[in-house]
Amino acid sequence: xxxxxxxxxxxxxxxxxxxxxxxxxxxxxxxxxxxxxxxxxxxxxxxxxxxxxxxxxxxxxxxxxxxxxxxxxxxxxxxxxxxxxxxxxxxxxxxxxxxxxxxxxxxxxxxxxxxxxxxxxxxxxxxxxxxxxxxxxxxxxxxxxxxxxxxxxxxxxxxxxxxxxxxxxxxxxxxxxxxxxxxxxxxxxxxxxxxxxxxxxxxxxxxxxxxxxxxxxxxxxxxxxxxxxxxxxxxxxxxxxxxxxxxxxxxxxxxxxxxxxxxxxxxxxxxxxxxxxxxxxxxxxxxxxxxxxxxxxxxxxxxxxxxx
Numbered sequence: 274x275x276x277x278x279x280x281x282x283x284x285x286x287x288x289x290x291x292x293x294x295x296x297x298x299x300x301x302x303x304x305x306x307x308x309x310x311x312x313x314x315x316x317x318x319x320x321x322x323x324x325x326x327x328x329x330x331x332x333x334x335x336x337x338x339x340x341x342x343x344x345x346x347x348x349x350x351x352x353x354x355x356x357x358x359x360x361x362x363x364x365x366x367x368x369x370x371x372x373x374x375x376x377x378x379x380x381x382x383x384x385x386x387x388x389x390x391x392x393x394x395x396x397x398x399x400x401x402x403x404x405x406x407x408x409x410x411x412x413x414x415x416x417x418x419x420x421x422x423x424x425x426x427x428x429x430x431x432x433x434x435x436x437x438x439x440x441x442x443x444x445x446x447x448x449x450x451x452x453x454x455x456x457x458x459x460x461x462x463x464x465x466x467x468x469x470x471x472x473x474x475x476x477x478x479x480x481x482x483x484x485x486x487x488x489x490x491x492x493x494x495x496x497x498x499x500x501x502x503x504x505x506x507x508x509x510x511x512x513x514x515x516x517x518x519x520x521x522x523x524x525x526x527x528x529x530x531x532x533x534x535x536x537x538x539x540x541x542x543x544x545x546x547x548x549x550x551x552x553x554x555x556x557x558x559x560x561x562x563x564x565x566x567x568x569x570x571x572x573x574x575x576x577x578x579x580x581x
Contacts, residue, residue: 287519288412290423290431291322291397298363299325313516314364315428317379325376359388359569366426375430391427392485392509399502404529405536406551406558408436415531416460416478416524418580421502422522428515430479433506434466434497441574442466442473445494445546450508455483457510459518462581464507466494468563471571474581479518481510498560535578542569542577 287310288295297310299321316322332399359370360378366387367512380385399410414422419438423431449465449472452493457463486508489496497505523531540551547566554559565571575581 287313287424287516289426289428290412292365292426294365297321298360298367301363302358303388310364313424313428314360314366314426315515316360318428324380351554359383364426387485388389388427390426391429402529403556404532405540406556407440407532407536408502409528409532410435413502414478414519414524415478415528417531418460418476418478419535419578420478421473422478422507422519424515424519425509428512430481430510430512430515430539431506432478432508432510434475434501437558437578438466438475438531439498439501439505440558440560441539441578442468443494443498444558444564446470446496446506446563447492448490448494448497450486450491451483453483453486457481457483459521473571475574475579476581477510479510480514481512483508483510484511504558538577 289310292314295309297305297308298314298316299305300307304325305321311321312319357372357376359367359372360376361367361384362370370383374381399413401408401410403409408556410421410423412423414424415435416422419435421435423433425431443466445466445468447467449467451457451464457477457480459478459480460476462474464475466473466475487496487506489504490507494505497507499505536551539562543549543551543562543566546569550559551562551564559565563571563574
């Protein structure tokens with residue numbers, strides 16, 4: 274049975290970070306009606322792309338021969354290589370590139386080069402707001418264990434820990450990261466934070482395979498504390514079941530409301546146990562909260578906020 278493209282497209286909201294447009298590349302090509310990308314431009318694993326490949330293979334892209342739920346621009350022959358814009362050009366990733374491979378992207382050397390560049394490129398800076406004293410990055414997805422997931426072009430996901438964890442438990446001596454190729458499970462321990470003789474397990478925000486690690490945090494965790502949403506990222510994963518996994522995370526208004534609740538819980542704990550203030554003048558939470566108030570208890574804090 275062919276996939277119901279309309280139901281797939283409306284199933285969830287997926288944003289690839291720092292993309293100027295989230296319009297499906299086949300909409301840009303005039304093949305289907307205007308709609309948003311549902312898979313962070315990971316076209317090779319998208320049901321729309323898989324159907325598109327079959328339509329091309331069957332020679333059904335000529336005017337008047339397309340399936341009823343596809344439309345082709347008037348007098349357009351998409352099998353003409355001079356009319357076939359590369360999907361990375363259609364998405365806005367590159368300014369100029371035409372396809373000479375009949376949209377067989379999974380066998381295209383240029384497509385592989387683009388995917389490799391995504392892992393190595395300079396990170397775009399996050400846009401942050403302050404919620405109850407803690408920074409929150411826009412267009413990031415958040416797990417209740419305070420790990421964030423940033424969906425990037427091509428469907429890979431960059432993972433890190435939020436400002437709340439950095440201020441509550443840091444500074445850290447090191448971060449214990451999994452090895453390349455390790456399979457993470459959503460909501461299960463996937464990496465650890467070490468401070469002196471104390472260790473905290475952190476839950477993975479998504480399921481997937483580790484494909485890159487941040488060398489800056491291997492031996493010293495300073496960037497994690499100083500730039501939790503940017504230079505302090507931890508790893509990149511190739512996600513499994515991205516759409517369903519994102520439904521279990523918090524995004525936009527949900528993440529702001531959740532962080533307000535977490536800050537309120539911590540404020541009450543600090544006030545009751547120590548009588549000290551959580552925030553400094555100006556509304557930002559103090560750094561090194563545990564170091565200032567060890568009587569809060571490391572295990573108590575990890576259980577309450579890291580959910581481990």
